[in-house]
Amino acid sequence: MKINFFSNFYICLLLLALPQFAFSQSADFTIKDVKFESQGITLAGSVLEPEKPLAAVVIVHGSDPVKRELEFAKRLAKEGIAVLTYDKRGVGESGGVYVGPSVGTNNIDPANLNLLAHDANAAVKTFQTYLKDKKVPIGLLGFSQAGWIIPIAASKNPQIDFMVLFSCPTITTLEQLRFQFYTNGNNNFWENHTEADAIEHTKNDPDRYQFAATDPKTSLNTLSIPGLWLFGEKDIQIPVKLCIEQLNALKVQGKPFEYTLFSKLGHNTSSGDDTTPVDIAVQWMKQKALSIKKSRFSK
Numbered sequence: 038m039k040i041n042f043f044s045n046f047y048i049c050l051l052l053l054a055l056p057q058f059a060f061s062q063s064a065d066f067t068i069k070d071v072k073f074e075s076q077g078i079t080l081a082g083s084v085l086e087p088e089k090p091l092a093a094v095v096i097v098h099g100s101d102p103v104k105r106e107l108e109f110a111k112r113l114a115k116e117g118i119a120v121l122t123y124d125k126r127g128v129g130e131s132g133g134v135y136v137g138p139s140v141g142t143n144n145i146d147p148a149n150l151n152l153l154a155h156d157a158n159a160a161v162k163t164f165q166t167y168l169k170d171k172k173v174p175i176g177l178l179g180f181s182q183a184g185w186i187i188p189i190a191a192s193k194n195p196q197i198d199f200m201v202l203f204s205c206p207t208i209t210t211l212e213q214l215r216f217q218f219y220t221n222g223n224n225n226f227w228e229n230h231t232e233a234d235a236i237e238h239t240k241n242d243p244d245r246y247q248f249a250a251t252d253p254k255t256s257l258n259t260l261s262i263p264g265l266w267l268f269g270e271k272d273i274q275i276p277v278k279l280c281i282e283q284l285n286a287l288k289v290q291g292k293p294f295e296y297t298l299f300s301k302l303g304h305n306t307s308s309g310d311d312t313t314p315v316d317i318a319v320q321w322m323k324q325k326a327l328s329i330k331k332s333r334f335s336k
Contacts, residue, residue, distance in 0.1 A: 066114040069167060071121070072130075075159035076152060081130035082123025082160065084167045085110050090119035092326035093168060094201070095160045097179030097186050098153075100137055100144055104129040109307070116319045119173065121164040126156055145185065145210040147251050154189035161196055172333065174198035174326040178318070180307055181205060181274065188256035199325050200264040201318050203307040204272060207257070207280040207287075208239065209250040215242040220273035224303075227271055232278045239276050257287055257294075263325045264294045267314045269302030295321075 066087045103125050110120040127135030137144040176199035177187045184205025191197040206213050216239045220226045268277045306314040
């Protein structure tokens with residue numbers, strides 16, 4: 038192919054004018070490295086965009102010091118879902134300070150959860166500027182601790198159209214700690230305990246720490262966007278049956294929330310050899326995005 042000097046010169050000017058992201062291309066989607074501001078610090082991530090995205094999601098982290106979830110994002114992008122994934126604050130190329138037990142700080146303190154919700158909303162705002170199709174529905178997708186962050190973010194951001202939550206709690210932060218102390222990392226916990234035991238303990242055990250609890254239901258009660266929770270019945274991080282009980286109460290109130298329970302899985306609903314939870318989430322996102330777009334066009 039013959040490319041003239043002016044084409045090359047134009048490309049050079051374009052790259053100089055847009056220094057904050059780099060481009061790469063796969064057979065199915067483009068990848069752009071991006072940087073954006075949130076609460077006075079710079080976060081770094083990547084935007085993965087198929088040619089004609091059916092839906093779009095920002096990935097929200099769990100509690101660990103996690104860099105951008107590129108492999109998971111690529112899996113979604115190959116299915117036609119645009120993704121923004123970023124390094125958690127204080128991790129990788131992102132500025133700020135990581136908060137968590139591994140560094141001796143409380144990452145489920147309300148101040149930190151609200152800060153991480155700000156980060157997620159800053160990511161949504163940035164994502165919208167990169168998407169070619171400005172009408173594609175945008176959701177939040179997250180893991181574990183994101184069960185507290187996503188409802189906060191969505192309740193403050195009308196641009197969020199749906200939520201997908203892998204192994205995410207609907208209980209308060211203090212209740213989750215009670216359950217986690219009860220299971221104590223024992224993978225055989227459910228061989229020796231009943232659901233009734235777990236629920237009783239989670240609701241009534243004395244708290245080992247004193248800080249204000251965050252209840253995701255406070256935000257969920259304000260939301261009318263679709264949500265999908267994916268649970269593993271053998272989870273020893275969150276009491277799944279209690280979370281489902283609370284979701285059912287919200288559904289009775291008319292909330293468009295759904296869940297799927299996997300009898301053989303634990304907390305690893307988004308990873309591991311069983312791809313069924315992610316496959317279900319992908320199809321659900323496509324269906325909800327299509328329904329949302331049809332609703333918008335009919336107005």
